[in-house]
Amino acid sequence: MKDIYMNRELSWLKFNERVLxxxxxxxxxxxxxxxxxxxxxxxxxxxxxVRVGSLMDQKLLNKEIRDNKTNMTSQEQIDAILKKVQKLNRRRDSVYAEIMEKVEDYGFHLTTFRKMEKEDESVMEAYFDGEIAPLISPTIVGKRQPFPFLRNKEIYAIVILETKNKKERMGIIPCTSNIFGRLIEIPGKSGYFVLSEEVILHFIAKVFKGYSVKAKSLIRITRNADIDTDALYDEDLDYREFMADLIKSRKKLSPVRLELSREMDGDVVDVLCRYLEVERSHVFRGDAPLDMSFLSSVRDKLRKNPELFFEKRVPQKSPQFEEGRSIIEQIKEKDKMLSYPYESIRPFLNLLNEAAHDKSVVSIKMTLYRLARHSKVIEALIEAAENGKEVVVLVELRARFDEENNIEWSRRLENAGCQVIYGLEGYKVHSKLCLITRKNEGQIEYITQIGTGNYNEATARLYTDLSLMTANVDIGLEAANIFQCLAKGEFVEQTKNLLVAPKCLQNRVLDLIDEEIGHAKAGEPAYIGLKLNSLTDKKIIDKLIEASCAGVKIDMVIRGICCLIPGVEGATANIRVLSIVGRFLEHSRIYIFGCDGREKYYISSADFMTRNTVRRVEVAAPVFDRDLQMELSEMFIMLLSDNQKARREDSNGNYTISDEGESPLNAQEEFYAHAYARAAQ
Structure with a gap:
């Protein structure tokens, strides 16, 4: 039988290949x-x-940890990753060159000194002498000056120098500066630019006078950022200050990759590897710039050419909400669901602001994972606290690469009088949960919001997510129990409606799959539909394989990692897997179990990854409202019908654009067209 499992890391590389x-x-x-x-x-x-860093750690600790799906060792996975990345980077170099050549037709030229005319080179030399040379900090490595610490992801110019008595030295210059930008326009030549690091490298001999230059290159290292915060934490320490110190240490962790802009003699590369403690196999040489973040500036310079960009789309007003009426009262009348980025996040922000001023509201409780830089959510919570509401906020300080932002938000919330908690030891709180509690005419009322994505106004314009708002008392009571458990550092042990990881999600999903297996074995139609970012949980994968063998039809829309290979006879023949990579990042999670009128619908913050299902606090919410169920069903069918951005995975684990359907259909564009049409009614 063909393989039915795919390695997680190699599956992720296939996803990034789809981006490419x-x-x-x-x-x-x-x-x-x-x-x-x-x-x-x-x-x-x-x-x-993160991922290669983790594998390197496993290897260094001499742990013979094997992937539980493909049985690959850490070293085997690293070797396969490096081989695949070398191939993908060659494609990246090629497409970068093609794109930059085509933008020249629109008046933007990113040139190099090889292409530059002599008079332009003289102009740039004067610019270097006056604007750059006085600001750089060169180093010559030697007995009195050790090899300097190189910062993560920053660019350096290195040069092999030869003295008059034929001794070799290595010179290093940091190229990253907040004083001069990456893109330098050639003085007197409008529309022609050169990267600052290329200028430094070209004129590097002027910095190291008295030496002859033997070789030179730009380099960039990537450092391991995978820190086990819980293994290092001492409970006697202040948690927030501990996390702040830990973030600083991340910048000093071991390198896992070295990139070069030019070919260099093998002996030189070996010396660099020795200094940096990087294995030779982790060295990559490419033709594209080592850091492509400057491309956002290029895009800004070309804004006057609308044909170079996607047609402008603006999140629309949701027809579910009436303007001028209380958001809370409208949710009490009927469950609501917003679909980002097609619909605006504004009704949810209005809900928070209304709750901050509503005299009946006694408390607002939220879990926060990632936030916008200028967060209106934080503003509403602070205002609620200042108005005397009880505001309890769980801020996840371990949200990778957002730790510093979240530390600052936690301080602001605390200073405003909010109660800030930090979650459970060893378990990130990744749920997107908001509970507003009211006391109205002596009765306790709950407004509960459960989302698939972060409370981030910026990403709500770029990521596809769902936000359910309900006044259902049973859901409100379960949400209240979740917050009580979080405050006490305990797990939710049992629920009826919500699926709550780590104790009540994976097992409940397995039960729901078993129900469909039971229907299939009884000769009845059985169906499972899943929309996820990633599928890696082996228990769930194996149960899906069992369901496929029993005759359950399974459709999955999985943007990123998928460790299950579909379409394999005798195992996954009844499973179809699509991945949509398009203008917007597919982020919503939808679970559908059943068919023919017995469907159960859920939206969730959890992917089917072991880290989500049993190692984090996650929440999936049932969608009971029939109209919202129909909306989810139609959304899922539309995604499955996409034949422009959806790639179908075959029985060999390869992805190709789905060509089903008589006419072109881009699901994301269709969703926006529907949103515009509904808003205009």
Whole structure:
């Protein structure tokens, strides 16, 4: 039988390959292709920092940990990753060159000194002498000056220098500066630019006078960022201050990748590897710039050309809410659900603001994972606290790469009089849960909001997410119990309606799959529909394989990692897997169990990854309202019908654009078209 499992890390690389394919896609506007190329690069940076870093740690600790699906060792996974990344990076270099050549037709030229005319080079030399040279800090490595610490993801110019008596030295110059930008326009030549690090590298001999230059290159290292916060935490320490110190230490962790902009002699590379303690196999040389973040500035310079960008889309007013009426009263009348980015987050923000001023509201409780830089959610919570409401906020300080932001938000909330809690030891709180409690005419009322994405106004315009708001008392009581458990550092042990990890989600999902297996074995139609970011939980994967073998039809829309290979006869023949990578990042999670009138619908913050199902606090909420159920069903059918951005996974684990359907259908564009049409009614 063919393999039915795929390694998690290799599956993620297939996802990033799909991102790269969007950069290669000539039907995508040119500046959006540029954006996808940059996303591919930043995705890869984080992958090395976290996933490769974790595998390196396992190897260094001599732990013979094998992937529980493919039985690959840490070293085997690393070897496969490095081989695949080398191939993908060659495609990245090629598409980058193509994109930058095409933008020249629109008046933007990113040039190099190889292409530059002599007079322009002289102008840039004068610019270097006057604007850059006085600000740089060169180092020559030697007995009196050890090899300097190189910061994570920053660019350095290195040069091999030869003295008059033929001795070699290594010179290093940091190229990152807040004083001069990355993009430097050639003085007197409008529209022609060069990268600052290329300027430094080109004129580096002027910095190291008295030496001859033997070789030179730009380099960039990526450091391991995978810190086990709970293993290091001492309960006698202040948790917030401990996390602040830990973030600083992340910047000094071991390198896991070295990138070079030019070919260098093997002996030189070996010396660099020795200094940095990087294995030679972790060295990558590419033609594209080592850091593509400057491309956002290029896009800004080309804004006057609308044809280079996606057509403008603005989140629309939801027809479920009437303007001028109390949001709380409308939710009490009927459950509501917002669909981002097609609909605006404004009704939810209005709900928080209304609760902050409503005399009947006694408390607001929320879990916060990632927030916008200028968060209106925080403003509403602070205002509620200042108005005398009890405001309890769980701020997850371990939200990777958002730790510093969350530390600052926690301080602001605390200073405003909010009660701030930090979650459970060893378990991140990833749920998106808000509970507003009211006392109205002696009766306790609950307004509960459960979401699939963060309370972040910025990403609500870029990520597809769902936000359910309900006055259902049973759900409100269970949400209240969740917050009580979080405050006491305990787990929710039992629920009836909500699925709550780590104790009451994976097991309940397995039970729901078993129900469908039972119907299939009884000769009845059986169905499971799942929309997820990732599928790695082996218990759930194996149960889905069992369901497929029993005859349950299973459709899955999984944007990223999928460790199950569909379409394999005798195992996963009844499973279909699609991945949609398009203009907006698919982020909502939807679970559908059953068919023919007995469907159960859930939206959730949890992917089917072991870290979500048994190692985090997550919440999935049932959708009881029939109209909202129909909306979820239609949404799921639309996603399955996409034949423009949906790629179907075959029985070999390869993804190709789905060609089903008679006419082109881009689900994300259709959702926006529907949102505009509904808002206009």
């Amino acid at each position: 394919e969007e950069a290669e896609n000539e039907n995508v506007p040119l500046c959006e292709r540029m954006s996808f190329a940059s996303i591919y690069q930043s995705n890869l940076d984080e992958f090395f920092m």
